[in-house]
Amino acid sequence: MKVYAFKQADLEKWVKSWTSTHKVYRAATQKSETCGAHAGWTEMTDGTMPPCGPAKSSVKTFYFPQPETMATFSAKKEDPDGLLMENQETPEEKQIVFGVRPCDGRSVELNNLPYVDDPFYQANRERTILVGFSCTEQKATCFCTQTGGSPYGTEGLDVALSQVGDVFLAEIITDKAAELVDNGDGLTEASESEIAELTSLRQAVEENPGHDESLKAKEMTALHGAPFWDKVAESCLNCGACTFLCPTCYCFDIQDEVVRGQGKRIRYWDSCMFPLYTLHTTGHNPRGKKVQRVRNRFMHKLKYFPDRFGPFSCVGCGRCIQECPVNIDIREVMVDLLAVK
């Protein structure tokens, strides 16, 4: 793996140079900047460094764009092949997402566990170059280390940028990112001491893991039946803010849309917080109560997913804590779950 070193101005220049060959996205700093389907993100024209903490909207919009066309069909009566589905070509155009925090990078890997055979997710993964930024500072709502991540983590990233003193180090992690380096012409390789400094920052985090895996040993039914869920759910509005801002919430709904005889089968984000999500046609709803839905969300992230795949389905970005209208705090839920006998 190559590691390059930059002064801030050179780094900005390097990042800006990508914008002439690629679509480069960064987090939007104001509402009106939002571009098209990627709410909270905008196309980048300069090389400005990202602000502290994760962006408001997670990177999942680039992996689960919505709406995502899964198939197309002609809905014209006279069309002999009408109403037969045609495959939607998966997109190939390369895109760069800049300034992603390690938590978001890790979310791409975690979502890949269930989505390893999903053609659309894989195509988007293939075409997206994630340029991450290590966190020298963390917000009060950040808890990545409690979920198995690290502020210096590189999981899911193609390029990891880290500030070490007044130098920025760029680790070129994947072959996908090699095209940004262009043989390294005009770039300065990092010195051994700079790399050693970064390594020691990383190790300092690894030596103090905040990750409690003891939920795995606990009985699912005991956690599910714990009495605290009613209190957690009481103030919940059952809106989708947590699920839609969460980088590791990946549920979707599928709908057919027809406009002037041309039909599309699309998928778009859905939320387990919504009563309609589970409603049967008969009117029966297996999770008709608010507490059942709230519980399902946390149980999925902290118990069902880990039991199946290993890690939590949570990267500790803290978005749900910050943006929950009624301040439901997943860290408190983790504490409550860990206390269950």
Add this chain to the structure above:
Amino acid sequence: MPTINETITQEIRAKAKELLESKEVAAFLGFCQGSLPMTTRPFVARSPEEADKLVWNSFCVLNPANYLPELLKSLEPPRGPRDPAPEGPLPKAALLATGCWSRNIAIQIKENQLDRDRVVIVGIASRGMVDQRKIRARFPDQEILKVEEQDHKLKVSGQNFEEEINRWDMVRGNCLTCLHPDPVMLDVRIGAAGQERKNDTPFQQVDEIKNKSTDERWQWFQDEFASCIRCYACRNACPLCYCDTCFVDDSKPQWVGKSIDPVDTGLFHILRAYHCAGRCTDCGACESVCPMDINMRILTKKLSMDVLALYGSEAGMDPEAPLPLSTYKTDDPQDFILSESGAAKEGI
């Protein structure tokens, strides 16, 4: 010397304890402290001990009336759909109510969502709730770790800074233009009664947009709602939105597309606002809960302005008065109905 809000907090706790201890109410709906600065949580105290968790401060931005019908239902003894209603009075709940919240309660009663006899309204004159977005915007590059409240100042601090700012400058847009901070109906009062406020331009926020050209207005609308993620927090925080199936969720027929296409998103917001016409009390919960900081309240405010101009009515101000948009009068204004000649005149 305790602040006004600290005194109110103590009074709320004492009253909640009294009501719960005497079993006059089975639940007391208020707020408790959140886990982050500038947050509170809607909270239900069900025992005198839990009453000590109740707080009152400038960040009580949710509307408790939103929780009331469901809370009352949860207090009823469980029964099947065909079982008869139990005999005797059902358990009561108390809730905190400022001017706008009490007007929502009035509307809920009027719309048969609520039984007045089961509610103890604990009235508080609102001093205006603070918009945490405004505070964050004031300190754009710093993380706010603590906000301490005095009566007219807020002491905001973070890792390397501490600053006192004027509270009123940070008050939410809806509270700034509010004319009726005092509850229109109450059973118990906490704190001092509030004065009606005077404001010559209560709809100034709407006027600013109304006075734009059509193209500018359209641009404003597109920009404002571009980042909507359809989480429906605005709808779900609203005490007026209680339909079993919302029009956006309906599949037979499907009125609105489900993804974040700007047309569908815009349609949702406009229709939601129209459903609130003549009923919205401008409590600001929709705006306060939006994770994407969208100012959808301007739409309902515009409709409040129209309802006031057309019917001379302010939502929920008179608990006895019929609702303007569900009452037909022969002299109802109808100038807004587009006739062919009128449309031609407007160039439509």
Add this chain to the structure above:
Amino acid sequence: MISYLPYPVRIDDITLETEDGNLKTFKLVLENENDRQAWSHVPGQFAMLSLAGKGEIPIGIASSPTEEGHLLFTVNRAGVVTTALHQMHVGDRMGVRGPLGNGFPLSSDLKGKNIVIIAGGFAFTTLRATLLYLLANRSDYGKITVIYGARTPGMLLYQDELKEWAERDDLDLHVTIDREADGWEGLVGFVPTIAGEVAPSPENSAALICGPPIMIKFTMPPLEKIGWTDDQVYLSLENRMKCGVGLCGRCNVGPFYVCNDGPVLTRAQVLKLPLEY
């Protein structure tokens, strides 16, 4: 890679099954030779029926893999897609995506056993597939008992086949209706009652039960009384689904995804899950 693209199929035949007009069986033929070659299912699996412009719905496959050349789906008219499906005609084209789910373990755990099939109402569909499979591989199984009930004689599915099966001596068939009806000479009584009367001993046996939850609930006590245990009883769960491949969420019952981990599981497994079905 998962494919979300349905196979094109042609509707070859439509049978109105019940007197209330709400249940029709659709005989579908895969249009492409490649798809016909690729298709392989086991009884108990389901598929997504796809109507462009309306959507997809998960429906249990009513045909046995031993019936070659077509697929059968018996569909109750209920929602948007099924209502549209009921309005379609022979010769119309649509899509099928599948097979999905696990199916009954007929070639593994259930092989060599006495099989009891207990069905109520229109939940008989995948059990019809199972029964045909058992009969086609008759020597692999012990005694076969079928208990099938519906509200009225006119609500019974597959009536011609029921008559054929009644003639067979390698199959113990008990068809019942809830209440006395004119012209009905068969059994009268609820499925649980009949099950208690005719179910064989649990030794080397397995029961496959599909029906309304209330029927399943009341069928268990009579079986338990004669010694049946929860791990001998196979059920099939239903939940709302969209993707059918374990990704879209929503069909999970606790950690169990009905679409991928199910729909078939033993009652012993069901009892360990939260009540989210």
